[in-house]
Amino acid sequence: MIYFDHAATTPIAPKVLKAMEPYFSEKFGNPSSIYRIGREAKSILEEARKTAADILGAESPMEIVFTSGATESSNLGIKGAMEAAAFETGSRVHVLTTAIEHHSVLDTVKHLEKSFGAETTFLSVTREGLADPKDLSKAIKDNTAVISVMSGNNEMGALQPIEEIAQIIELEKERRKKQGIETPLVFHVDAVQSFAFKKISLKDLPIDMLSLTAHKFYGPKGVGLLYVRQGTKFNSQQKGGAQEKGRRAGTENVPYIVGMVKAMQIADEKRDKYSKKITSFTNYLVEKVTAEIQNVELIGPKSNQSRLPHIATFLFKGVEGESVLLNLDMLDIAASSGSACTSGSLEPSHVTKAMGYDDLSAHGAVRFSLGELNKKSDIDKLMENLPGIIDKLRAMSPVKG
């Protein structure tokens, strides 16, 4: 198999698997139990929390809430902060996000609008897939309680100007303080795709909440975290025990948390080297594709500075992305169309739509996301087949072009 879908998921690194192993059958205690193996589990859990906090540049381990993945993290953070703000102010609150967020954010915001009566704004993006901080600044209202912006887009790799947005939000917080506006303002960032490539130091960057999931950087699936800056108010969503200081009920998934934190450590150590390697692979892929195939467009930001290193999404004009993917699958080459909709829904992606592409061209999108499993020769192998596939498909459906 040749695997070009690292943005969907990655294999667990051997070191990570090894770190997890003792906590399944041997050191299996429940961190809430008072006896020895319970206490041991608790201490390993807190050690992991401390390590995660250090890697992220958090002030205190208390700021880390372990979850089942980024979908839960974003749900918990956004819903939790909106609820808390509505409760505190006793009035309708506003949530501001972009039109290109992952569905775990978009659908959470839509849900808040529907069942919670929240005001919502979905910021549009440029043709390159970038949100404009000026637009965001204008869209902030006195009752804006949550602003959620992803750091790197999963479908076409645009890196959003998080630092700039964070500054704008800081200024807004100061303005509110001066003018006595009571609505708290929380800045949430979905950093799922960017973590392995772009260091975020929360010491320097005023982000209030951050979502991560382990399986995008060689950790296990089903575990993630939500960073919550001290003093940020949010209501817990999952009720039950007092785990995670009452912020997320449910017995902690100790082996997976250990695995995630190990994966975070490795990613943090290897970040620069890894970024460099993947950037060179992706550049090579883009070069080959654009040189050897006619009428193809790399979507997203043009400058490498504004792109995630591992994602290259192409629009092959006049063909359906789905057909390209199935043809590649027949050669045991894995790629994706950007959003993982397995039952073959051809609903064009909300991301390409927001970037201003029409439905027809959006159907031609194919995403290649590179990572540890790739060698340079994988790209050569892909390119032995891809031009032929595109030619064949174009010859078969001339009308669609």
Add this chain to the structure above:
Amino acid sequence: MKIAVAMSGGVDSSVAAALMVEKYGQDDVFGVTAKLFCYSKGVKEKACCSLEAIDDARAVCNKLGIPHYVINAEKEFRLSVINSFISAYQHGQTPIPCIACNTLIKFGSMLDKVKELGAEKLVTGHYARIKETNGKFQLLRGIDTVKDQTYFLYGLSQKQLSYIEFPLGGLEKSEVRKIAKQYGLRVAEKKESQGVCFVTEGTVADFIKKEITVSPGNIVNTKGEIVGHHEGYIFYTIGQRKRIGGGYREPMFVVAIDPLKNEIVIGNKDELYGKKLKYIAGHFIPGKEPRWPLKCTAKIRYNSDDVDCEVTKIKSEYGKHYSASFNKPQRAITPGQSIVLYQEDIVLGGGIIEKAD
């Protein structure tokens, strides 16, 4: 050579796939299921719907060790099948969506799609046979005369037939079930699908009601006298006895539906029978028209027997209008149903009944 098997998750297409794997080998066969409409109820709109039939097809492919792909044909299905189904009801007809689905979707957009995937043949579990002589293709009835599905396939062209293989055409249904059991396919005991596939809740009338406005009107006899009222003509089909009121001197039936006047016309048994009909959208499988008049047999609904018939072409500016006349009067000639023409086992073609004449 790559072979695509269109799989519905039912026993027939599953056995067809098993037979193809036997014939061509695992490496050359793949399964494909078209997602035709959104099955989700109460789930969020346009979600990735999971469907039992797709899961069944996938499970069968797993068992057979071949890949399975889901392709999306929702848009095409809506345009070519559902919309014309609704429009036919609007015109007071009783349509058969399966015919358009076969001609335009299964052997239309789905065939195009599998060709894109490199397939040189599309295989389905239909009970029908194809015979090739010197590059010319004939469509023949399935050996199992009860299950024969050529009635739904008369719209196929020479080009389409050249890509199709029907492995079940030479088998009886009972044999197919036996083969399914031999292969250990869990769909072996699955029930036959019935009714209109995209009407997943309630009746066809309930479905149509959601799509078009239905208004009450009069029931009249063949002299044009008002004898009752109806709640909407879409609730009626030719030959129906229900919903027409009572107290008549003899058994009465719906003999015509007039959508323009919004009237249901009822008549007695004699008035329900006719010896002649007009049909439109005529298709001839050999690719060219026969000599007129054409003597053959015909089926005017799926479950009817063949009757002797003579067909001629009607001069019309709209083209493809034909007239068929029968030796014996036929019960309930129904606009929207198809007339399919045969000579012995060979399917000659057919068309859509416009009206009794």
